[in-house]
Amino acid sequence: MTPIIFAELEQITGKDGILHTPEDLAVYSYDGTFAEHRPDVVVLPRTTEQVSQIVKLAARERIPLVTRGMGSGLAAASVPFIGGITLSMTRMNRILEIDEANATVRTEAGVVTADLQTAVELVGLFYPPDPSSIRHSTIGGNIACNAGGPRCLKYGVTGDYVLGLTVVLADGRILNSGGKLIKDVVGYDLNALFTGSEGTLGIITEAILRLVAKPKFARTALVEFSALDDSSRTVNAILSAGIVPATIELMDETAIACIEESLHLGLPLDVEATLLIETDGTDEDCVLREIEAIAKICRDCGARQVKVAKSEAERSNLWKARRSVSPALARKAPNKLGEDITVPRTAIPEAIRQLKAVSVKYGLPIVIFGHAGDGNLHPNILFDKRDPEQWKKVEQMVAEEFEIALRLGGTLSGEHGVGALKRPYIGNALGEVSIDIQKRIKAALDPLNVLNPGKVLPD
């Protein structure tokens, strides 16, 4: 990276849009994982036009360009392993238009997802996707990774809300796809192509998102099980009964113990599993009837106890518990590696049994929680990366976790994405034909391999 390039970048964004002291580069070397590598320069653009100019410069000079939002990703997708330009979208944070009549919002990529939700809820609308990182991740990052969250069971994932995108392509051209349209079958679905592309096909700078009416009522129950199998059976029984709760979240005994240790909420410590189930809607009676019906199904399936939150405070405590699982684990060990394998939901009990067996085999704890309703599990290995022995084991354990998922008809990742960490396993998951097609798509859109090189697809 030459001084001339720094000067050119500075011309595009202004002096305050360029960071390259050793300290700046050090803090842009990581995301939400343990992986690290420094970029050569960090650029913080404020407009799509600036992004376009930066990409043109990167393409001309063949400088790798890695896009990131708030750096909460869990697959090292935004770690610049071969240096180059890190493009931080955090300053493109304006909500451009909330269209109440069409129930859409047009927003820049750097808006924090929780801020977007708050803004649309002020006018009675609702943006449902709710990744745990909702307060510290951006809409652009959510779209680029097709983020999920607990509510996806009823409402679907981020991609289900993307109606339109503004994308800067690898040659600097600006693509506008879709619009404020619910139905649109003209041409290939480019929104879907860029959603989940993890910065490898283009840079999402703006989005038009679909909104729904805000549910007015919610009821939440914490269900305790003495046997893990019963909890899994319960999930299927509820969904087969024709009830679609907003969420069905599973936490195993270790997860519960970790939360209780850090939050002291009075959670049961002598259970094998708990389910956190929420129903929501616009009719209070209906929401209540649903949670009561669910409670009955739970008891019939062997639940030891069903506690329905009596107040908003109780409800928010339960969710606080669920959201804090992942970080609470970090109190146990310096490092944790959380995967997000997905299996058909009937295979959940078998998946959990096999994951526990992996833990026993290698002697490192695996804590399991996740979105049981849609078969998306988060097995978290707890370890200390400074111990090379442990790290070697972790690598083997992860490989076995993925094998389990694939064997049971599942896949590597439900919501975190592939990034760099799952890249070695993607061939097994997708097969030759799929990989071949995907490589051609990448080559067609980014022939110079400038955008987030070395991520997602194998070489």
Next chain:
Amino acid sequence: MKSSPHRPDESQYLNCIRCGLCLSVCPTYREYLSETASPRGRTALARKGLEGELELSPNLIEQMYSCFACMACNDACPVGIRPADLAVGMRQVQEQNQPAEWKQTLFGGLIPKPGRMELATLPLRLYEQLGLRRVLYTLGLRKVLPPRMRDMEAMLPRLPQRPLRQVLPEVTEAKGKNRNQVGFFLGCAQSLMFADESSATVRVLARNGSTVITPKETVCCGMPAAGYGRQDLVMEQAQHNIALYEQADVETIITDCATCGSTLKEYGHLLKNDPDWAERADVFSKKVRDVSEFLMSIPLEKPQGRIEARVTYHDPCHLRRGQGVWKQPREILKMIDGIDFIDLPEADWCCGSAGSQLITHYGTSLKVLGRKMDNLENSQAEYIASGCPGCQMQLNVGIRQRGLDVQVVHPIELLDRAYTQ
């Protein structure tokens, strides 16, 4: 790097999982939207600096000073990392490696010497008393000051004629039936600048049955020195204050300054490894109460007077997060008839004062203040109450900048007014 006894140990950063949750509550991140200005970034820099991966360069240390130490990240961290404490700890590492002479003079020679402080601030009192300040305002001369000077000037409250330390009696007898005897810790800023507030505090305490003992030889609580990496001086000041209050026969030590309170309550922790002082410091710290905390723990007289005003409240970081006190001042304000209490949105976000950030980080401080002022302006409050001299000065800067018609008060001042009306 030479090893030092006060190096933050690895438990202060090792388990940071880099989730990024702290970014969502950090006032400097919110303004700059850059990782370098975030708690996660500072934690990473501290770790890399301590482990030798990065030099402890001036820029790295500057990132530690750019933290406002509002402690919002400490509260938010699900793992229990305290990034704000780590940033302050790193300042200490720097002071041990490369001591700055001026800090010795300022935090060792001036601030802990009440007499010298009173002398040093005399010109400010004269400026007020000789009418120079009124002239400046009436003739509109304030506008010709450069903006930065104008903001510094605007920090000043209406200054007392004499420091309260020289005026307040050592013993203020309880009114009516004497129920208890309390110590009052008169802070430097309160004595030198906000004497009216602390006079009100003492009146309110006496009215509610406390005989108030105010030792005059107290020295600075130590927060300024702590903020600049001189923990050694804080310890000296702590020992002086602890010994002083051991002479007074009091079960409770009250302060009406959020910053003093949070520091005094930390003495026990600060001196826990000093066999001579650990227990004495612990006993001292356990006696310390913020005035609102104390008043809401006793049968407080309901004021008869009315104050017809829209009043809002700003949480000082050192009170809400430093001491976990946030309900009590609101309850006191709501007790007063006539007050229309308005919840300030983001009331617990830092105002940007953070001690001396307006002076050392002028631009950032004003940005953080700007958000507070937007919220204040939208609230349409006529009074904003906050029991912290730093916050009050900062709020005054914002209010004068925007020409708002809002009075900055200590909550106890309003209670005192409702009693005496």
